[in-house]
Amino acid sequence: MQEPSGDIRGERTDAVESRPDGSESRRGFLEHAAGVTMAGGLTAGYGMLVSHAVRFLYPSETDPGSWQFVCTLDDLQPGDSMPFTTPAGAKLVVARQAEDPAQDDAFIALSSVCPHLGCKVHWEANNERFFCPCHNGAFDAQGNPIAGPPKAAGQSLTRFPLRIEGNLLMVWVPGTGISEVISETNA
Amino acid sequence: MSRLNAWIQERIPVHGDQLRELTNEPVPNHLKRWWFALGGTPAYLFVVQVVTGILLAFYYQSSPSAAWESVRYITEDARYGWYIRSLHKWAATLMIASVILHQMRVYFTAAYRRPRELNWVIGMCLLMCTLLTGFTGYSLVFEQLSYWGATVAANISDAVPVIGSFGKQMLLAGDTYNERTLPRFYILHAAVLPTTIILLMAVHITFIRLHGVTELHFEDESPDEPDHFNFFPDHLLTELTIGLVLMILLSALATVLPATMGPRANPLVTPEVIKPEWFFYVSFRWLKLFSLSVAVISTGFIIAAMFVWPWIDRLLIRLTRNEDASVYVGIVATFLLIGLTVWEAVVTH
Amino acid sequence: MSVKTKQLIVGLLGLMFLLSLIFVQAMEVTRRRQELGVGPRHVSIPASSKGCVECHVKSSPGIIDHWKGSTHAVRGVGCVECHQASREDVDAFDHYGATIATIVTPLDCGRCHKTETQEFLASHHAKAGNILASLDNFLAETVEGSRIPFNPHSETPGMDVDAVNGMASVNVGCRQCHGSKVALQATDGGLITVDDLQPDLAGQPTNPEALARVKRDENGRPVLDAGSWPNTGIGRLNLDGSLGSCSACHSRHDFSPRRARQPENCGKCHLGPDHPQKEIYEESKHGVAYRDLKHHMNLDAKDWVLGKDYTQAPTCATCHMSGHTRNGGRVTHDPGERISWTNRPPVSRLMDTDATGAVITETDPVERQKLTVSSWRDKRQEMKNVCMHCHTQNYINAFYRQYDDFVINYNEKFAKPGQQIMNALREQNLLTKPNFDEEIEWTWFYLWHHEGRRARHGASMMAPDYAHWHGMYEVAERFYQELIPQARELAHQAQERQQTRQAQAVLDLIDDILSRPEHEWFEAAKKLADHAPESLTAEAAAAVPEQDPPSADTDSREEPTENGGSSESEEADGDSSE
Structure with a gap:
């Protein structure tokens, strides 16, 4: 609170006279109380407004993503793989590696985009590897790099979480990307 | 403490006394009456508009395909979005109301007379800017009424002789409302007009400081009392009080009558009942009373007359030899204003 | 006004402003809570169906809109x-x-x-x-x-009908x-x-x-x-x-579980003169409660388990299909799993079903036992488990006692005799081969297919008016006022054609049926006149209606016995109503 001590009433005409004289003795408790009340009230009121404004600007709800249907378990036999495109357009390769669906990694979903420079990998059944034709990058069935630039850089294929519901294979896909918004607008 | 003061003093070489001198304009006593503090109210509301407007701009999208949806997002999905939008809407309403009240006070107290004629003209410019800001802002919602309001307004401007067609083209960026129209409204509403208002307000306040506030005296004041009090802190506290009262009032209005969403603009269907925002009721009713060109030209003349009223006033005094001639004109104009507004408000067509 | 006072006022106004903002916050929180769950679910169009949607959203937007409201859409199941x-x-x-x-x-x-x-x-x-x-x-x-x-017999103006x-x-x-x-x-x-x-x-x-x-x-x-x-x-x-x-039941293309849970869904077929289950339900207390409390019944719930998600009222689905707390929430898509009587045929049968799910017609108890895969008792227990959510064991047992008695009364008093008469007429060649070319064939059809079913369905689902006025009352009228006179008329016509033996067989059967205690009241005066001296007739006739009804106490009954052996041409009827 800035000073002005003393009674500054309408009667005071001279601005200079109303200046604080700095005398501590003249500052009573009440004077502080009024100042503190004012400061408190102003801070509380406008502070709350600011907090509402911040909450307004903070993203309200980000689309957390969702579990999306890929195929039924029967559609994908052990050793087989299939392409899957998420609604946002990300390309995935879903592969079944074991007969027993309960087994760990019985199914895996790997991004088919090479982490090196974004080319599309494909599964080579005879070599049992994902191969990227751009710079001869290669990944094993789990998406770990085994050759080429990704191996040098230690870049694996991105894995998407999978889960089995009954006899359905579901994949977790992240929320709406900007690409989907754009494609929807174009449609 | 003193070292800190010295440090600050060295970097910001402004002396406290100078600062006080600068701010401590002696305020005439009549400003203790709320009626005379109306000039600060639009300024305060303008700040509210700038703050809430900036917040809304974070989410608003000005393309016709996304505009309505983005406003819906603000109103329904974003946290406190409805509150911020309602504040913005109600502050606009109150701002226009207080500008009009402020102008009426100035008019009826003849505060525009020599040497303050120019400040009256600047005030008129501010009024025009405020109305335009209100108009463009409403259009941004892109709901049925605001879309058709804008269409009608553009065609009215088309009827203005000589510059009308130019004005319409400039406003709509084409012959009709098109996909480049909304961004125009947005830039006018959020950048051009606010900047103009800030500049005009700076000039307006500078003029006030240069001339001093018109001093008024009342019969119930004792002649012994000093006729000025201090701007700081006394009048500032008054303004703070007014500001808080306004905020509480705005909050109450926003919660009781929040801004809602009308149906999305549909260029193929004109709604049965079409009305502009309340502050255009007068001109809307005026339009219905006369043929388009008569109404437009007469509106132009009235506005022009308002701009140059300080000189018309002098002319009137000379002609009528009555100091209060303008007051009588003002009373008639006020009744006309209120009458037309109420008329438009109570009828559907 | 002093500066201090002004400061205080500013401070207090600041606090009031704070209060108004807290109110705003409260409104925001309530709004959020209300919107939770009712807001539009986010739908991503699966890549596999993007092309379909792009085109069909223009050509048939309804399909796409319906689909977008489905769980399929939320879970990434698209068109293909x-x-x-x-x-x-x-x-x-x-x-x-x-x-x-x-x-x-x-x-x-x-x-x-x-x-x-x-x-x-x-x-x-x-x-x-x-x-x-x-x-x-x-x-x-x-x-x-x-x-x-x-061929058409005259023109249809405006359309060429060939x-x-x-x-x-x-x-x-x-x-x-x-x-x-x-x-x-x-x-x-x-x-x-x-x-x-x-x-x-x-x-x-x-x-x-x-x-x-x-x-x-x-x-x-x-x-x-x-x-x-x-x-x-x-x-x-x-x-x-x-x-x-x-x-x-799961209308395309939104496949709404909510809709399948509501009686209106079943009402597309289960209504009308021959099996008005939906109207019966609406008359019952169950239907009345549903109409009243529908909006509290959590119809959008994911699993919609009776006793967990709702208890206000049962719908068709609740009793016949939906999961409940006593069966671990297991839904069945076989609505026959909980039905103990089939009221579809002329004579109601208990729902002992064989391996193919068909109702067993075998009458020999041992053979029947062998064939039975799921007994009517199992099915009734399944239904009782549903009832138990709102009713006591005693109440449910007594309800079933009322229901069983009703069905057996219908079977024994009207259905089996009616069927015997119709069979006798056919066996004696007093009816032509085609159905529905003789009045009595319509009469009998009305009796069991319309009125008899209405009565039994009314009893099964607690609709008194359907059990009685739309049901047994009409069954009785049809039996006494139409079936019996028409059968006798056919016999008399046969007598005139000198088919005395055939006619007598039918007339004897009718007399035999009408002489049973439950039919004794009917034509009582005539019966007495046939067997007593002339002077006693009037007196006796007056006395008959006052006779005490026979005691219905048959507690020792374990299971209604089938009066088997009757060949039923109606058995071929595949009408699905139960």
């Missing part, structure tokens, strides 16, 4: 997941690069919804399409229409509930159905000859016969050999 077909499928065609079929069958749905499809296929619902050669079908095909197209399709009533009436036999047009002008295609288990046709005859339109699309499609009858006979249609 259900409509996909293999090239070997008879109704498959190429549609902008995708091989699809128009009709989605339970075989398609069953790829994901395995259990549901299996339960459904085991149900009486799935067999509803087998009504060929049944009474009802004879009615619609021959009596109401014509099996063979016939032949009348006499199957119209069957197509629009019977089959929209029972299901059509889906047919493709053949190049030779005939029709190709599942019978011609002989599909294997995967639904693919094994008869290349039939496949070769399929007629295709200019786009190469097989042409579905308009008499068989559109059709969502619950027992539809599909081209892939599967039975039924899931969209009979």
Whole structure:
């Protein structure tokens, strides 16, 4: 609170006279109380407004993503793989590696985009590897790099979480990307 | 403490006394009456508009395909979005109301007379800017009424002789409302007009400081009392009080009558009942009373007359030899204003 | 006003402002809570169906909108997941690069919804399409229409009608509930159905000859016969050999569980003069409570378990299909699993079912025991488990006692005697072979098929008016005032034709039936007159109605016995109502 001590009433005409004289003795408790009340009230009121404004600007709800249907378990036999495109357009390769669906990694979903420079990998059944034709990058069935630039850089294929519901294979896909918004607008 | 003061003093070489001198304009006593503090109210509301407007701009999208949806997002999905939008809407309403009240006070107290004629003209410019800001802002919602309001307004401007067609083209960026129209409204509403208002307000306040506030005296004041009090802190506290009262009032209005969403603009269907925002009721009713060109030209003349009223006033005094001639004109104009507004408000067509 | 006072005022106003903002916050929180769960769910269009959506959102936006409101859409199941077909499928065609079929069958749905499809296929619902050669079908095909197209007898101004399709009533009436036999047009002008295609288990046709005859339109699309499609009858006979249609209850394309939970959904078929289950339900306290409390019944719940998600009132689905707390929330798609009497045939039978799910007609107790896979007692217990959520054991048992007594009274007093009379008339050749060409055949049909079922269904679902006025009252009137006089008339006509022995057999049977204690009141004066001196007749006749009703106390009864051995031509009737 800035000073002005003393009674500054309408009667005071001279601005200079109303200046604080700095005398501590003249500052009573009440004077502080009024100042503190004012400061408190102003801070509380406008502070709350600011907090509402911040909450307004903070993203309200980000689309957390969702579990999306890929195929039924029967559609994908052990050793087989299939392409899957998420609604946002990300390309995935879903592969079944074991007969027993309960087994760990019985199914895996790997991004088919090479982490090196974004080319599309494909599964080579005879070599049992994902191969990227751009710079001869290669990944094993789990998406770990085994050759080429990704191996040098230690870049694996991105894995998407999978889960089995009954006899359905579901994949977790992240929320709406900007690409989907754009494609929807174009449609 | 003193070292800190010295440090600050060295970097910001402004002396406290100078600062006080600068701010401590002696305020005439009549400003203790709320009626005379109306000039600060639009300024305060303008700040509210700038703050809430900036917040809304974070989410608003000005393309016709996304505009309505983005406003819906603000109103329904974003946290406190409805509150911020309602504040913005109600502050606009109150701002226009207080500008009009402020102008009426100035008019009826003849505060525009020599040497303050120019400040009256600047005030008129501010009024025009405020109305335009209100108009463009409403259009941004892109709901049925605001879309058709804008269409009608553009065609009215088309009827203005000589510059009308130019004005319409400039406003709509084409012959009709098109996909480049909304961004125009947005830039006018959020950048051009606010900047103009800030500049005009700076000039307006500078003029006030240069001339001093018109001093008024009342019969119930004792002649012994000093006729000025201090701007700081006394009048500032008054303004703070007014500001808080306004905020509480705005909050109450926003919660009781929040801004809602009308149906999305549909260029193929004109709604049965079409009305502009309340502050255009007068001109809307005026339009219905006369043929388009008569109404437009007469509106132009009235506005022009308002701009140059300080000189018309002098002319009137000379002609009528009555100091209060303008007051009588003002009373008639006020009744006309209120009458037309109420008329438009109570009828559907 | 002093500066201090002003400061205080500013401070207090600041606090008031704070309060108003706290109020704003409270409003925001309430708003959030209200919106939770009711807001639009986010729908991403699966990549596989992007092309379909782009086009169909313009050509048929309703389909897309419905689908967007479905759980399928939320879970990433798009158009091709259900409509996909293999090239070997008879109704498959190429549609902008995708091989699809128009009709989605339970075989398609069953790829994901395995259990549901299996339960459904085991149900009486799935067999509803087998009504060929049944009474009802004879009615619609021959009596109401014509099996063979016939010529119009005068012009229809404004339309060129060169032949009348006499199957119209069957197509629009019977089959929209029972299901059509889906047919493709053949190049030779005939029709190709599942019978011609002989599909294997995967639904693919094994008869290349039939496949070769399929007629295709200019786009190469097989042409579905308009008499068989559109059709969502619950027992539809599909081209892939599967039975039924899931969209009979789960309307496409939103497949709303909410809708399937509501009685209106069942009411598409289960209403009307012969099986007004929906009206009966509406009359019952159950239906009354539902109408009142519908909005509290959590109809949008994911699992909708009785006793957990709601208890306000039962709907059709609640009692016959839905999960509840006593069965671990298990839903069944066989609504017969909890039904202990079948009230469909002229004489109600207990629902002991064999391995195929058919109701056992065997009367020998030992044989019956051997055949039974699921007994009526098991089924009743299943239903009681539902009832127990709101009623006590004693209450439920007593209800079933009332219901059993009602059904047995109907069976013994009217149904079995009526059937005996009809059988006697046929055995004695006093009726012609075709049905519905003699008045008494209509009379008997009304008695059991309309009135008798109304009565029994009314009793099964607590609708007194249907049990009595729309039911037993009309059964009795039909029996005493129409069936008996008409049977006697037929016998008298036979006497005139000198068929004395045949006529006497029928008349003796009628007399035998009417002399039973429960029929004694009827024609009491006449009976006495036949057996007593003239002077006593009037007195005795007056005394008869005051006779005490026979005691109904038959607690020792364990199980109603079937008066078996009667051949029932009505057995062929495949009407699905229970």
